[in-house]
Amino acid sequence: MRKYLIALAVVALALTATAAGANKITTKTTSKFCVYVDAHHADASYGDLSVLKKYGHKTCIVGKRGRRGATGATGAQGPKGDTGAQGPAGPQGPPGTPAPLLQRLSGDFSQTNASVATSLDGVQFGPYSNGGNWGGSVRYDGVDGLTLSQITQLSYKVMYSAADTAPIGEAYLRIFLNNDNNDVVFDATKCATVVPDKNVFTTFEVVGSDSVRYDDDPCNSGDQTWAAVVAAHGSDVISGIYVTTGFTGGTDLTALLRSLSVNGHAFTFGSA
Secondary structure, eight states: HHHHHHHHHHHHHHHHHHHTTTTTTOOOOOOOOEEESSSOOOOOOOEEEEEOOOGGGGEEEEEOOOOOOOOOOOOOOOOOOOOOOOOOOOOOOOOOOOEEEEEEOOOOEEEETTEEEEEEEEEEEEEEEEEOOOOEEEEETTTHHHHTGOOOEEEEEEEESSSSOOTTOOOOOEETTTTEEEEEEOOOOTTTOOOOSSSSSSEEEEETSOOOESOOOOOOOOOOOOOHHHHHHTOEEEEEEEEESSSSEEEEEEEEEEEEEEETTEEEESOO
């Protein structure tokens, strides 16, 4: 390497002598003076003169540029960014498929006796001359085998009528459990403390209500919340869901069941 430095020094002296002979000496301050020396290949060696101030007027010896190294490993994933602002609402979608119209009880549906029959307006109960002595039910077996905690939505739409005040004449819903050994009852009258409106359709939401009881049809312990019953008996297995009119009270008691909805599956009885 020393011979290359000597050779460059000689070149520099020659340039100085030439300039002196012409009675003109030119000087220049450089930012970097690099000598490129390749001791292993036949490539030419040369001086690299540039004006990069970042080198601070230093002399350096550099080798031939090596091959590009392998790509390093990918770094760890950075933290998740903040959630962006909500975009505008999209256009309203097309209407969904209407709930099926059931003009007869079949498949997962059945009635418990002949006092329950389908009509163009829905499922007809009665009339029961004495609603305390007899009645009837629509039975649904479409969720048999599920646990009580798996019922996330349950409602029914019904209208009742009676010749008297009928404080407990409204249709009620029961979920039978564990091969019919236990049950949860939804009572719209809240243990005969509320009289629902007669002769109008009313939709009752069972899930989330505060009018349910476990193994307590006579209301000996009072109403509970749906959440409390599920917390205590959520693993109980369903063996049938019944909507019932009668076996309670009311003179000339009748009812009309228009629809039942279970876990978002709605069933409409009668014709459109």
